Amino acid sequence: MICNRKTIRHFGSRGLLPLLAFAMIAFALAGNPAAAQNSLAPNAAPEASPSGGMVPGDTLGTTSDSDYWRAVRHGLQGNVSIPDKKAGTLVQSEGEAWRSFRNGPLTLYASWALLGTIVVLGLFYAIRGRIRIEHGKSNQTITRFKAVERFGHWMLAVSFIILGLTGLNILYGRYVLKPVIGDGAFGFLTQMGKYLHNYLAFAFMAGLAMIFVMWVRHNLPDRTDIKWLLQGGGIFSKKLHPPAKKFNAGQKVIFWAVIIGGVSLSLSGWALLFPFTTHFFAGTFDKVNLIFGTELPTALTALQEQQLNALWHSIMAVFMVCVILAHIYIGSIGMEGAFDAMGSGEVDLNWAKEHHSIWVEEHQADIHKASGSGGAPQPAE
Ligand code: HEM
Numbered sequence: 001m002i003c004n005r006k007t008i009r010h011f012g013s014r015g016l017l018p019l020l021a022f023a024m025i026a027f028a029l030a031g032n033p034a035a036a037q038n039s040l041a042p043n044a045a046p047e048a049s050p051s052g053g054m055v056p057g058d059t060l061g062t063t064s065d066s067d068y069w070r071a072v073r074h075g076l077q078g079n080v081s082i083p084d085k086k087a088g089t090l091v092q093s094e095g096e097a098w099r100s101f102r103n104g105p106l107t108l109y110a111s112w113a114l115l116g117t118i119v120v121l122g123l124f125y126a127i128r129g130r131i132r133i134e135h136g137k138s139n140q141t142i143t144r145f146k147a148v149e150r151f152g153h154w155m156l157a158v159s160f161i162i163l164g165l166t167g168l169n170i171l172y173g174r175y176v177l178k179p180v181i182g183d184g185a186f187g188f189l190t191q192m193g194k195y196l197h198n199y200l201a202f203a204f205m206a207g208l209a210m211i212f213v214m215w216v217r218h219n220l221p222d223r224t225d226i227k228w229l230l231q232g233g234g235i236f237s238k239k240l241h242p243p244a245k246k247f248n249a250g251q252k253v254i255f256w257a258v259i260i261g262g263v264s265l266s267l268s269g270w271a272l273l274f275p276f277t278t279h280f281f282a283g284t285f286d287k288v289n290l291i292f293g294t295e296l297p298t299a300l301t302a303l304q305e306q307q308l309n310a311l312w313h314s315i316m317a318v319f320m321v322c323v324i325l326a327h328i329y330i331g332s333i334g335m336e337g338a339f340d341a342m343g344s345g346e347v348d349l350n351w352a353k354e355h356h357s358i359w360v361e362e363h364q365a366d367i368h369k370a371s372g373s374g375g376a377p378q379p380a381e
Pocket residue numbers: 144153156157158160161211246247250251252254255258324327328331332338339340341342
């Protein structure tokens with residue numbers, strides 16, 4: 001809601017007459033606020049209004065000015081001489097809708113999604129246990145990720161984890177943390193968290209760009225993915241190891257969720273970092289309308305854009321946290337030998353043969369070719 005004294009004073013003087021006339025015409029033509037805003041032609045003559053351009057609400061109180069205030073309440077935009085034209089809207093009702101959605105359904109469903117993911121992973125661990133290397137460790141290793149790949153991954157991961165924690169604090173901290181640590185500590189922590197959130201966003205974007213460039217060619221879908229998916233990735237069986245290249249179909253899903261979700265999160269975050277400078281939603285809605293024949297609003301004010309950005313940023317963030325919780329699980333406690341890939345970069349040969357057999361064959365063929373030695377390379381089991 002935007003309502004400051006300066007603007008009220010401004011409306012209250014000479015600007016009131018045309019404003020009122022606009023409001024009357026708008027309400028006479030259409031009974032809803034959106035239509036009212038659209039039907040307000042800037043050059044409409046005040047005399048054309050039902051009140052003949054008179055200011056209602058005279059000092060004797062015989063004329064009601066409820067129409068005027070109703071128009072203001074419905075987001076009518078007037079003119080202001082200060083540079084910030086947004087101040088021309090005295091009451092922006094979408095602000096109230098935004099607040100109730102953010103503090104209501106959004107917070108509630110997001111918490112269900114987060115708790116649901118943790119419960120599902122817990123159940124999976126209880127039923128399936130840790131995925132072991134079926135043939136045991138071979139004590140021979142194979143290089144899975146180079147230092148630059150691990151650097152890109154960890155820059156993305158560490159920044160995401162801090163962004164996730166500080167972001168969840170903005171959404172839930174006052175319900176969960178504040179009662180435990182007190183107002184002062186919570187205020188300090190939240191302020192520090194906000195600084196971290198603002199600056200680490202750039203490390204996240206850099207990490208995202210790095211992994212995209214390094215791994216996109218390994219994540220294009222191909223025929224091996226169909227077989228892998230049909231066998232459920234062998235995840236429910238201790239003996240089944242469907243063949244896979246450098247990344248299996250499950251990892252490709254994670255990769256694209258991280259890239260698409262990460263770009264969306266970055267764009268909406270950018271819009272929040274530099275408020276009122278972007279028009280992402282108007283542009284997107286325009287394209288969606290064109291493709292699907294929908295009628296999403298495309299004449300969005302800078303403030304409406306900002307509100308949609310804030311909601312979308314939270315939705316994408318919670319979606320990403322759920323995906324990443326599953327990823328962290330499988331990359332650490334969920335699977336024996338997996339963490340080494342991003343730890344030292346060297347994985348056990350048996351682990352590699354069980355989870356990425358085609359990649360091992362290709363890798364060994366490459367080494368063989370590079371060394372120029374004769375004889376056929378040893379196929380992976
Ligand atoms: C403590 C946190 C994390 C751990 C332990 C972890 C672990 C791993 C491991 C072991 C791999 C390699 C898997 C393989 O050898 O095939 C990997 C890959 C990857 N990680 Fe992470 N990671 C973490 C956090 C993150 C975060 C926060 C993101 C993104 C926001 C991320 C994105 C990726 C992507 C896109 C890949 C490649 C696709 C895949 O393997 O699923 N990771 N991670």
